[in-house]
Amino acid sequence: MAKHLRLQIEEQLRERGLKITPQRFAILEHLAQNHEHPTADEIFNAINRQFPRASRATVYNTVAALAEAGLIETLCLDDGVIRYDANLTAHHHFICRRCRKILDVPGHAVRGKLAWRAPHQVESYEVVMRGLCRKCR
Amino acid sequence: MAKHLRLQIEEQLRERGLKITPQRFAILEHLAQNHEHPTADEIFNAINRQFPRASRATVYNTVAALAEAGLIETLCLDDGVIRYDANLTAHHHFICRRCRKILDVPGHAVRGKLAWRAPHQVESYEVVMRGLCRKCR
């Protein structure tokens, strides 16, 4: 694991007043290196190889804490499963209707401006695209 | 209940080769008159007042069938709960970070065009906005 990633994760945790534990490390590292938007259970399985004693509850607690601290984002696109994403740069999502993969689309790949006529105060937005991904096309 | 809505629902069901049952009627009617994006359980509770013998399984079966037939859309925005929406006109969603309500935003209220640089074949897209709704602002 890259040392700078390690330091960066430590700093992020400290900044938010979260204690640095091996489990949180493992979860953040997994998410940082994996852009597949895993579910809590998938994280649990991945982590479990390193930490056979890790529990599901810890994964759920941890991702909730990390999400509240703003270190990761939650995602719930089509099925009723909550997924987690450590990609905090502005981006959108593309869901392939064939392979069901959820792919990141960088913010700058969506061009044009949106102007709201909605009578609400829009603070952020995300575009969810659906179709066929490059491989399935 | 408006008679034209009744006929419209019957026709939609027939078109898709679905049998016309009182339960399907009740579910579609509920969704058509209710823009709150209810969950399966909320539908179940609403339906149950009319049909005390209706079962949860029927609600789940029915919404799955209706969604597959394209009569309703499924929605899974932030929490891990699947919601259903009979609004088939082009529209987007606004989630209030205070009252947590999910509000429809008509398609024409989102102005501007989006151009994809993504290497995928985009067939449809939806914009999810977040912020404070009019009442909570």
Next chain:
DNA sequence: CTGCGTGCAAAATGTTTGCAATGTG
């Protein structure tokens, strides 16, 4: 009449909670 759709109960899945034990700061 034929089979899809329903109701029921039980199982599978996904998530939360309570509490004692542990490890971080």
Next chain:
DNA sequence: CACATTGCAAACATTTTGCACGCAG
């Protein structure tokens, strides 16, 4: 050393499944 965090198990919530019965076409 204090307290947040962990692990475990059990509770809880949500969704799916199997099967017998009933109703729509």
